[in-house]
Amino acid sequence: MKKFWKMLIVACLSMTALTACGNDDGGSEAPTDSTTESDTIKIGLHYELSGSTADYGNAELKGSQLAIAQANERLGEEVYVDVTYDNRGDPAEAVTLAARLAEDGVAGVVGPATSGASTATYQTSNDNQVVVISPSATANNQTLVDPSNPESDVYDYVFRVCFEDTYQGAAMAQFAFDNLGASKAIVYGDTSSEYGKGLMDAFSEHFTSLGGEVVDTMSYVAGETEFSSVLTNIAAQDFDVLYIAGYYSEAGLIIKQARAAGIDCPILGPDGFESTTLSDLAGVENLNDVYFTTAYTTVGASDELQAFIDAYKAEYNEDPNMFSALAYDSTNLLIQAIEEAGTTDPETLKQTLENIEFDGITGSFVFDETHTPVKPVLVVEFVDGVQTNAISVNPSLDE
Amino acid sequence: MTVFLQQIINGLSLGSIYALIALGYTMVYGIIKLINFAHGDIYMLGAYIGFIAVTSLGLGFFPALLAAMAGCALIGVIIERVAYKPLRHATRITALITAIGVSYFLQAGTQRVMGTGVKTFPNVLSNEVFMIGGVRITSQQIIIFITTIVLMLVLQFIVKKTKIGRAMRAVSVDADAAKLMGINVDATISYTFAIGSALAGAAGVLVGIYYNSINPLMGTLPGVKAFIAAVFGGIGIIPGAMFGGFFIGVCETLIAGYGGSLYKDAVVYIILIVILIIKPAGLLGKNVKEKV
Numbered sequence: 070m071k072k073f074w075k076m077l078i079v080a081c082l083s084m085t086a087l088t089a090c091g092n093d094d095g096g097s098e099a100p101t102d103s104t105t106e107s108d109t110i111k112i113g114l115h116y117e118l119s120g121s122t123a124d125y126g127n128a129e130l131k132g133s134q135l136a137i138a139q140a141n142e143r144l145g146e147e148v149y150v151d152v153t154y155d156n157r158g159d160p161a162e163a164v165t166l167a168a169r170l171a172e173d174g175v176a177g178v179v180g181p182a183t184s185g186a187s188t189a190t191y192q193t194s195n196d197n198q199v200v201v202i203s204p205s206a207t208a209n210n211q212t213l214v215d216p217s218n219p220e221s222d223v224y225d226y227v228f229r230v231c232f233e234d235t236y237q238g239a240a241m242a243q244f245a246f247d248n249l250g251a252s253k254a255i256v257y258g259d260t261s262s263e264y265g266k267g268l269m270d271a272f273s274e275h276f277t278s279l280g281g282e283v284v285d286t287m288s289y290v291a292g293e294t295e296f297s298s299v300l301t302n303i304a305a306q307d308f309d310v311l312y313i314a315g316y317y318s319e320a321g322l323i324i325k326q327a328r329a330a331g332i333d334c335p336i337l338g339p340d341g342f343e344s345t346t347l348s349d350l351a352g353v354e355n356l357n358d359v360y361f362t363t364a365y366t367t368v369g370a371s372d373e374l375q376a377f378i379d380a381y382k383a384e385y386n387e388d389p390n391m392f393s394a395l396a397y398d399s400t401n402l403l404i405q406a407i408e409e410a411g412t413t414d415p416e417t418l419k420q421t422l423e424n425i426e427f428d429g430i431t432g433s434f435v436f437d438e439t440h441t442p443v444k445p446v447l448v449v450e451f452v453d454g455v456q457t458n459a460i461s462v463n464p465s466l467d468e
Numbered sequence: 469m470t471v472f473l474q475q476i477i478n479g480l481s482l483g484s485i486y487a488l489i490a491l492g493y494t495m496v497y498g499i500i501k502l503i504n505f506a507h508g509d510i511y512m513l514g515a516y517i518g519f520i521a522v523t524s525l526g527l528g529f530f531p532a533l534l535a536a537m538a539g540c541a542l543i544g545v546i547i548e549r550v551a552y553k554p555l556r557h558a559t560r561i562t563a564l565i566t567a568i569g570v571s572y573f574l575q576a577g578t579q580r581v582m583g584t585g586v587k588t589f590p591n592v593l594s595n596e597v598f599m600i601g602g603v604r605i606t607s608q609q610i611i612i613f614i615t616t617i618v619l620m621l622v623l624q625f626i627v628k629k630t631k632i633g634r635a636m637r638a639v640s641v642d643a644d645a646a647k648l649m650g651i652n653v654d655a656t657i658s659y660t661f662a663i664g665s666a667l668a669g670a671a672g673v674l675v676g677i678y679y680n681s682i683n684p685l686m687g688t689l690p691g692v693k694a695f696i697a698a699v700f701g702g703i704g705i706i707p708g709a710m711f712g713g714f715f716i717g718v719c720e721t722l723i724a725g726y727g728g729s730l731y732k733d734a735v736v737y738i739i740l741i742v743i744l745i746i747k748p749a750g751l752l753g754k755n756v757k758e759k760v
Contacts (some may be wrong), residue, residue, distance in 0.1 A: 119576065121685050123584030260730060288730045292689060294679040297478045298721035299729050305471055318586045322681055329597070329606065349588035350681050 110413055112137060112403060113170040113178035113199075114151045117186060120158035121292070124318075125182040125392045129204050131385050132393030133179050136400035139380070149404065156181055160189035171197035176413035177403045179396060184208035184263045188216070195224045198415040200422065202403050203229040204395035207237075207340075208263040209271075212440045226415065228422055228440040230399050230429065234264060234339075237362040238271025239464035240446035241312065241337050244360065246279045248448075248460070249335055251309035253284050257299070257323065258314030260288040268314035268339050275464060284308045289319060296323050300330040310334055316341035321350025328355040335360060343391035353454030364431040365391045366449045368459045374430040391431075398429035470602035475725040476718060481609045481678065483717020484616035488671035489694035490701070490709035491623065492664030498640045498704035499660045501560065505567040506547060508691015509574035510665045514540045514672025515589070515682040516582060522590050529592045529677065533615070536673045537666040544665025545658050553654070571687075578684040586683045589676035612674045619670060620710055623663065627706060632659050640704065689733075693720075696740045702750025711752065 114133050117126030130153065137149045152173050156163040163181055167190035170178050177200035181187050187206035194201045206229055208216065215221035245251045254276055259265030265288075273283045284306055287299050300323070303311065311327065311334060313320050320338055324347075327336065335358045342361035351359075367378065377397060381389040389397075402425070407413060410421040426435055427442075434442035450458040489511050496504045517539040521532040551570050555563045596607045627633040635656045638646040647653050675690075676682050697716045701708025716736055723732040743750065 119579055119584065123579060124586070127584055287727075290730070290733070292685070294675070294681060294686075295478070295482050295721070295724075298475050298725035301471060301474045301478065302725045302727070318681065318683070322679055325680075329595075330604070346586055346588060350586070352591075352680075 108148070109150050110148055110407060111152050111173060111175040112149055112400065113173065113175035113180075114153045114400075115156060115163070115166055115170060115178050115180035115190070116153070117158040117182050118153075118155035122158040122183050122186075125205065126155070126158070126180070128390055128392040129180060129182050129396030131381070132204075132389065132396035133400040135377075135381060135384055135393075136397045136404065138384075140401075140404050156186055158183065158186060160186050163187075163189045164193055166190075167193040167199075168197070170194075171199050175199065176407055177202065177418065179204060179399045179403060181206075182392060182396075184211060187211065191224050191227050195226045198226060200403070200406075200415060200418050201227045202399040203227070203231070204399040205231050205392055207231045207234050207267070209233050209235050209267050210439070223439050226419055228402075228436060230402060230427075230431065230434075230442055231340075231395055232364060232444060232446065233441055234267030235271040236464065237339055237446050238268040238314070239275035240462045241339070241360075241362045241448065242272045242275035242279060242281070243464045244362075244448045244460070244462050245310050245312070245335075245337060246276060246281050248462075249310060249360075251335070252281050253308040254281060254310045254312055255285045255287070255303055255306065255308045256283055256312045256314065257287045257289070257303070258312075259291050259316070259319060261290040261292075262315075264316075264339075264341065265291075265314045269312075272312050272314065289315070289323075291315065291319060293319060294322055297326045297330055300327050300332060303327075304330045304332050308334065310337055312337045314339060317344040317347040317350070321347045324351040324359060325355050334358070337361065340364065340391055345388050345390070348451075348454035351454075356451040356454040359451040360448055361451075362446050362448055362462070363391060364444060364447065365394045366447055366456055366459050368449055368456045371430070373428070377430050394431050398427075398431050401429065402427050471725070473601075473603045475721050477603060477605055477609060478725070479718030479721035480714060481612050481717075482721060483714035484612050485671050485675055485678075485690065485713075486694045486697045486717050487710045487713025488616055488619065488667045488674075489690055490697040490713045491620070491706060492668045493695050493698040494701070494703055494706060494709040495636075495660050495664045497698070498706075499636060499657055500552070500556070502552060502563050502567065503695065504552075504664075505564070505691070505695075506551075506570035506574060507664070507668055508687035508689075508694070509571050509578075510540050510544055510547075510687070511668040511672045511675075511690065512578065512682070512684065512687035513543055513574060514669030515676040515686065516578060516587075516672075516684075517669065518673035518676050519587055519589055519682060522592055529611075532592065533670055533673045536669040538669075540669025540672070541662035541666040544661040544668075548658060548661040553657075571691075575684050575687070582684065584684065586681050589680040589682055591677075591680065593677055608678050612678055615670065615674060619667060623667070623706065626663065632656070636660055693736060696736055699740060699750060700743050702753030705750065705752050708750055708752040712750075 116130050117123050137151050140149050141147050152175055154166045156166050163186040179202050182205050184206045187203050210216040210219055212223055212227045213221045256269050256273055258269035313323055320342055324336055338361040340363040343363050348356050378389055406418055406421045410417045432444035434444040437443050445461045447459045448462050449456050492507050514536040518532045518536040521527045521535040547570055551566050593608055598605045635651045638651055639653055639656045643653050693716055697712035698709045701712030720732045723735050
């Protein structure tokens with residue numbers, strides 16, 4: 070019997086310890102409320118701050134925090150406070166954090182960065198009537214309840230500021246066919262992500278429908294560094310352009326190893342190429358005749374974009390990239406919606422967002438019925454590792 | 469044919485890296501029967517130490533290589549002292565789980581200190597291309613290959629000809645008997661960790677130079693592949709690890725090169741399964757009956 074009481078006490082103690090953990094930060098970064106609750110508006114920042122996709126999450130966190138800081142500066146007081154959580158790139162963790170953000174009473178959530186983690190959170194956030202703005206969840210039909218069925222309902226409270234994979238993949242196919250006069254393409258993509266797979270399909274489909282031929286399709290997995298074996302095989306084939314569907318961390322190495330393997334045709338890619346690291350990885354001498362689609366480029370930057378770049382550099386002492394720019398836009402979009410609505414009531418906020426006209430640094434847009442922005446795709450060319458020309462492309466998708 | 473030869477060259481460069489990492493696995497297993505899953509992350513730390521040596525201290529290739537080897541040797545010894553030594557007489561699974569914990573600690577720690585993103589390793593070696601009968605060989609590939617071979621010869625010399633090597637072999641056969649013969653078992657285990665980690669550190673720098681991209685999670689996959697290479701050659705057997713490393717590297721590039729790029733990892737795991745079914749002691753291993 071004595072033993073029983075001992076165990077009971079231990080059990081009680083551990084319960085208290087566990088609850089204490091729950092109330093506390095529980096391993097994630099603690100919410101940073103400094104002022105009283107009544108006169109501040111909480112904005113949830115839900116990102117991948119550690120783990121294999123932490124690079125995107127950290128860039129986006131910086132973009133979002135800059136937007137919040139600027140809004141507070143403009144208003145002269147601490148109106149907006151961020152509630153930041155790290156989902157470690159784990160969809161299960163992301164769901165838990167989405168619920169916790171709803172409990173925290175945030176006006177809206179920006180993030181996560183990746184499509185996988187984002188999809189996981191949508192149902193929870195939607196059920197709790199929390200507005201979510203995804204900076205970079207580009208997967209096809211991502212904002213729909215059932216992404217495999219284009220006819221299904223749109224999540225009422227889910228929005229995104231980036232264009233779909235289909236859209237930019239098709240735009241690049243159009244550019245390759247029309248502007249570069251290519252008729253034979255090889256597609257080499259990252260099949261470990263929805264992003265890469267969506268782009269590969271979109272490019273191939275549109276390129277074929279235009280009358281081109283996709284000679285071969287190869288795949289790699291994010292995190293690999295050795296591509297020369299596949300590229301040796303590619304180099305032996307007859308083709309006009311090579312389309313790389315993936316992010317800069319692998320694409321930079323692929324470009325370097327492709328040029329070393331004697332592939333000197335144009336190399337094309339998606340907005341995942343947008344990073345200063347690309348030229349470091351590929352080597353400036355190899356970054357010629359390389360094109361990528363993007364909504365964000367520093368070529369011919371507008372005044373607003375230049376102001377963002379300067380502010381970002383001053384704050385963090387590094388160059389912004391596409392991810393930080395998209396997160397900056399997402400956060401500003403949420404702030405603008407809150408200000409236009411004059412309330413944080415989710416229903417009003419959602420309606421305001423549906424009809425909003427937003428001028429961002431990654432383009433001005435309105436939302437279509439799937440809560441995806443309608444904005445032009447830019448094709449940017451690298452010359453000696455420097456982004457030079459930007460051409461606006463509009464894929465003729467509806468035929 | 470030239471394409472095939474080209475793939476073999478690519479495979480040998482990749483295999484050199486696996487072989488260097490596999491040696492550490494096999495040495496540590498040979499001496500304390502521990503699969504050191506943190507070994508892949510020591511390789512990652514080697515790349516980062518090399519990176520810091522080149523960028524911040526402005527060192528060249530060989531000094532950076534030596535710095536990484538020395539740094540990793542030290543880290544390996546510290547890890548052994550802090551994490552594994554207290555568990556020397558615990559069950560094997562305890563040590564194994566600790567090794568996985570150390571692996572996560574090193575990854576997360578590096579992410580915290582060095583940032584989560586990809587770092588670009590500066591070009592400290594010129595990369596000339598030689599064409600031999602239609603096959604492209606770069607000077608970096610040659611340096612990787614030569615460095616690996618030299619390090620292996622040095623290792624073979626240490627293990628076979630020196631006092632330390634003899635102590636290592638003695639401890640791996642029977643630690644208690646070795647102790648009775650006056651061998652300092654703890655020091656010998658430390659030396660083993662130091663040498664194994666130094667080889668992984670060298671591999672890290674070579675990869676940094678070859679692919680010029682390093683990141684805090686780069687150790688995981690090569691770590692697993694090198695582990696398979698060690699098992700393939702016969703875990704605990706040094707020539708087996710070298711052979712296994714080169715075999716896995718060439719195998720992987722040939723599969724990737726001939727259309728199966730998505731299946732190359734799967735094939736490597738299938739090799740592991742097949743070898744464990746057919747010859748569990750590894751290709752060069754002998755079946756030793758355990759006394760009960």
